[in-house]
Amino acid sequence: MLYNNLMTFVYVPPTLTVDGVILKLIDDQLQVLLVQRADEPFKGKWALPGGYNAQGSTTTEALDRALATKTGIDLKKIDLLEQLYTFDTVARDPRGHAVSVTYMGLVTKAAPKVSKTTQNPQFFPVDQLLALAYDHNHIIEYAHERLQSKITYTNAVYALLPTKFTLTHLQKAYEAILGHELDKRNFRKKFQELDLITATNEQFREGAHRPAKLYKFNKQSLEFLSRSFD
Amino acid sequence: MLYNNLMTFVYVPPTLTVDGVILKLIDDQLQVLLVQRADEPFKGKWALPGGYNAQGSTTTEALDRALATKTGIDLKKIDLLEQLYTFDTVARDPRGHAVSVTYMGLVTKAAPKVSKTTQNPQFFPVDQLLALAYDHNHIIEYAHERLQSKITYTNAVYALLPTKFTLTHLQKAYEAILGHELDKRNFRKKFQELDLITATNEQFREGAHRPAKLYKFNKQSLEFLSRSFD
C-alpha cells in the first residue's frame, strides 16, 4: 500500500505487458513468430514479440506497436486475432510482478521484416521449440491447444490458408494443427457437408499428377459449425 | 509518451482492475452476485464486485481482496474459479482508459455478508438483470456463455451443487444454466455412462412421493468428458 504525504491512498498499478502468439503454416507445419531479445533479462534468448502497455493504449494498440516495432508486421495483416489469457507473470523489469495480456494471431501471408528496430524475427515450428524466455513455451502451448479446439467448432483455418486452396491443403492444415492424420474420404465428405467452402472453377496444377480443384471459404470471418469436427 | 527530466522514457501503466462474476444456483435459477456502488461513477447502481489491482498483487490476490471487502466472501469459498477475459474498458476513475481482468467463480454454499465495508451484496437471476454499471451486463453474458459450454465438456457443475444431490437436482442445474429443458431418460442414461458420479446409499426424501437416490461426483475438481454433452 502506498500513501502520499497527505496520507491518502495512492494507487500504483502493476506493469502491464502484451505478448502475441503469431501462427502461420509454413511447409505444412504450424510455426510461431519469435524475436531474439536485445536486452536483459533473457538477452539473446528467443521470445514472443511483445512489449509494455502504457497508459492510454488499449491492449490491441500496445500489441500493434510491439509487433510493428519488433517484427515489422502490421496488426492489420493479421487474419484472425483472438485474446488468449492474461498471465500473472515474472516481471521483465526490476520493478517485480507484472501482468501480461496475450493474444493469438493467425496469419496467411504476413512476413516479418528486418529493420533497425526489429529483433531478428523468424518463424519456428511450434513442435520443436527450445527453451524460450519467460513462460513463453507455456503460452505457446496454450495457444496451440486453443487453436486445436477452435478449428473443430469454427472455420478458423481460413485465417491460415490462402484464399484459394485444395482439399489436400485444407486437410494438411488440420493435420499440422491437430498433430495427427485424418482419413481422406471422411475428411472430405464431412467438410463438404458443413457448407463452409465452395468449389471454384479453377484448378491447382503441380507435379506429374491429376490437378486438384481449388476451393474457397464462403466467409473470411469466423463462423461456428453446426456439427463439430473430429 | 512520458519522459522525465533527463528525457528518458518513463513507463506509466494503465489502471488495472479485476472483476468477479460469482455464480450460484438459487431456487433452480442461475444467479450472479452484485454489489451496489458506494461512489461515483455509477453511484447507487448495481455492479460486479471488483476493484483495483495494485502493484505487487496478482490478479487473483486483487480479486480476493475485492471480494472479501465488498461482499464478505472469501476466495477460498469459491468452488471453481476461472479467468474469463480481459476487457479494455471505460475507466472507473478520471485517469481515463483502464484494463479489467475478469474471473468467473462458481459457488455452492458461500453467502455474502453485511458489514461496514460490504456494499449491499446480493444474488440476482442472470436472466432478468437491469442495466448495470460499466459493461457489466456484457461481462455476465460472456460468463454465462462460457459456463454453458463448459458444462457440456467438463464436470464443472460439481461446483454449483451440494456434495450429495439427486439426478433431478443435477438435471435442473443443467436446465437452469442452458436455459432449456432436457429429456429425463436420455439425460440420466447419458450422464450415468460418463462415469463422473456414483450413487451413495443415502436417499433424499421430500414431499409425498418416492424418495430419490443421492449421488456424488467422483472428483471435486475439473475433469473433461470423454464424449461431450448436449
Added chain:
DNA sequence: ACAAAAGTGTTAAGAATACACCCATGT
C-alpha cells in the same frame, strides 16, 4: 386412494468410422 416425483427401455434416425480402387496428369 390419490397425488407427486422417481425410476426405467426400446426403436428409429443420424453420425462416425473403416476401408480400396480408378482417374488425370507430367515426364
Added chain:
DNA sequence: ACATGGGTGTATTCTTAACACTTTTGT
C-alpha cells in the same frame, strides 16, 4: 508406360432423439 497425388462409395458401429408407464412414498 509409369509414377504421383486427386477423387470417390459402402457397410458397420456408435450415438442421439423421441417417447409412456410403473414404483414408492406421504397424506
